[in-house]
Amino acid sequence: MSIPVSIVKCKDYSSNEVDAAVKQAIELVGGLNANFLKGSRVLLKPNILSVSGSETGINTHPAVVQSVIKYIKDAGGEPLVADASGFVSSTNDALKISGILDVCQKEGIDAHPFTKDGFEEVQVQDGEIFKTLYVAKDVVNADFIISLPKLKTHVQAKYTGAIKNFFGVIPQKQRKHLHRMGTFKSLSAGIVDIYSVVKPDFVLMDAIVSMDGNGPSKGDLRQTGLILASPDCVALDSVVCRMIGFKDGEVLYIDGADKRNLGQSNLSKIDVVGGKLSEFNVRFKKPRIQGGNVPSFMIDFVFYLYKKEPVVDKSKCQACGYCVKVCPTSAIILDDVAHIISDDCIECYCCYEVCPHEVIDLKRSFIYKLMSKIKGRKV
Numbered sequence: 001m002s003i004p005v006s007i008v009k010c011k012d013y014s015s016n017e018v019d020a021a022v023k024q025a026i027e028l029v030g031g032l033n034a035n036f037l038k039g040s041r042v043l044l045k046p047n048i049l050s051v052s053g054s055e056t057g058i059n060t061h062p063a064v065v066q067s068v069i070k071y072i073k074d075a076g077g078e079p080l081v082a083d084a085s086g087f088v089s090s091t092n093d094a095l096k097i098s099g100i101l102d103v104c105q106k107e108g109i110d111a112h113p114f115t116k117d118g119f120e121e122v123q124v125q126d127g128e129i130f131k132t133l134y135v136a137k138d139v140v141n142a143d144f145i146i147s148l149p150k151l152k153t154h155v156q157a158k159y160t161g162a163i164k165n166f167f168g169v170i171p172q173k174q175r176k177h178l179h180r181m182g183t184f185k186s187l188s189a190g191i192v193d194i195y196s197v198v199k200p201d202f203v204l205m206d207a208i209v210s211m212d213g214n215g216p217s218k219g220d221l222r223q224t225g226l227i228l229a230s231p232d233c234v235a236l237d238s239v240v241c242r243m244i245g246f247k248d249g250e251v252l253y254i255d256g257a258d259k260r261n262l263g264q265s266n267l268s269k270i271d272v273v274g275g276k277l278s279e280f281n282v283r284f285k286k287p288r289i290q291g292g293n294v295p296s297f298m299i300d301f302v303f304y305l306y307k308k309e310p311v312v313d314k315s316k317c318q319a320c321g322y323c324v325k326v327c328p329t330s331a332i333i334l335d336d337v338a339h340i341i342s343d344d345c346i347e348c349y350c351c352y353e354v355c356p357h358e359v360i361d362l363k364r365s366f367i368y369k370l371m372s373k374i375k376g377r378k379v
């Protein structure tokens with residue numbers, strides 16, 4: 001049986017235009033089963049990479065997120081938006097500045113960082129890089145998961161779309177572990193490991209304004225004018241990569257996901273609906289791949305620079321123990337006050353989020369603070 005991937009034209013982010021394109025894209029691939037969605041907790045996972053406005057093209061556009069929220073609500077589902085941004089950014093700030101928090105408030109639904117509900121350790125079956133992973137509880141507890149990626153190239157993974165969008169569901173330390181391994185191959189294998197524990201049910205891609213060149217944040221914007229949808233993230237990524245000029249097999253994690261039976265990457269077994277794939281072809285500038293030849297001490301320095309470490313103000317700690325209960329790795333010991341064992345901490349920041357007395361701070365490196373002071377930026 002062929003896997004459907006729809007491609008629908010959408011010329012801009014005006015709500016009428018996006019609503020019509022989103023509905024058409026979903027219905028061309030058979031729609032979302034309203035009987036199943038009724039009363040279901042539906043996790044929408046946009047790509048909220050950084051604290052950037054919608055005009056930058058870095059994050060999934062709020063108009064697309066809003067349109068999918070409306071669709072799910074009309075079908076009787078209970079949507080929720082959650083994500084965790086890249087290691088430099090605060091997700092709360094990114095939700096606000098991206099415009100996504102605003103549309104969620106307008107639609108009366110919850111939007112929060114994954115740190116709010118915390119992380120849970122799960123086994124990775126046949127994992128190449130990870131045997132277990134800490135995964136956001138929002139993902140583990142969802143009845144239905146929808147990937148809402150942005151079409152962009154990527155300087156480490158070559159391309160980021162439906163599959164790579166789930167990189168954000170694990171805490172910072174495990175993400176850094178993958179980056180530190182430093183090769184395209186290991187990063188790709190790790191992306192498949194993460195995808196294998198998420199098992200999303202649907203993807204709808206914002207390819208109205210996309211990014212080529214040195215994405216995912218420093219590339220060039222491209223007016224591609226499309227919305228794509230599929231019940232299979234692997235199939236959608238495969239179609240998009242052909243559309244933008246990658247060769248089959250060039251983005252390793254797409255093939256890797258297929259080999260582990262997580263989806264279909266073979267274009268002869270994918271049914272493109274909404275037009276012929278050749279009609280949508282657009283040549284993207286490839287990214288300059290980084291990482292493979294960067295010495296590990298340089299990678300460690302960058303991580304040190306942007307490290308955010310939870311630190312307890314012991315003079316104010318009330319020993320209430322909330323942080324101990326929420327810590328997924330038992331990295332906090334409580335006697336008269338809370339103590340964090342740095343080596344066991346996976347930088348999920350749940351303790352920071354949960355402390356009712358606000359005595360946990362996220363400490364930045366001295367050099368970061370100095371640089372921020374010079375630039376007049378808030379730390």
Ligand code: SF4
Nearest residue numbers: 317318320321323355
């Ligand atoms: S939650 Fe805050 S106040 Fe309570 S034990 Fe932890 S650090 Fe102390």
Ligand code: SF4
Nearest residue numbers: 327345346348349351
């Ligand atoms: S100490 Fe805090 S940041 Fe570290 S793993 Fe525990 S809850 Fe997460």
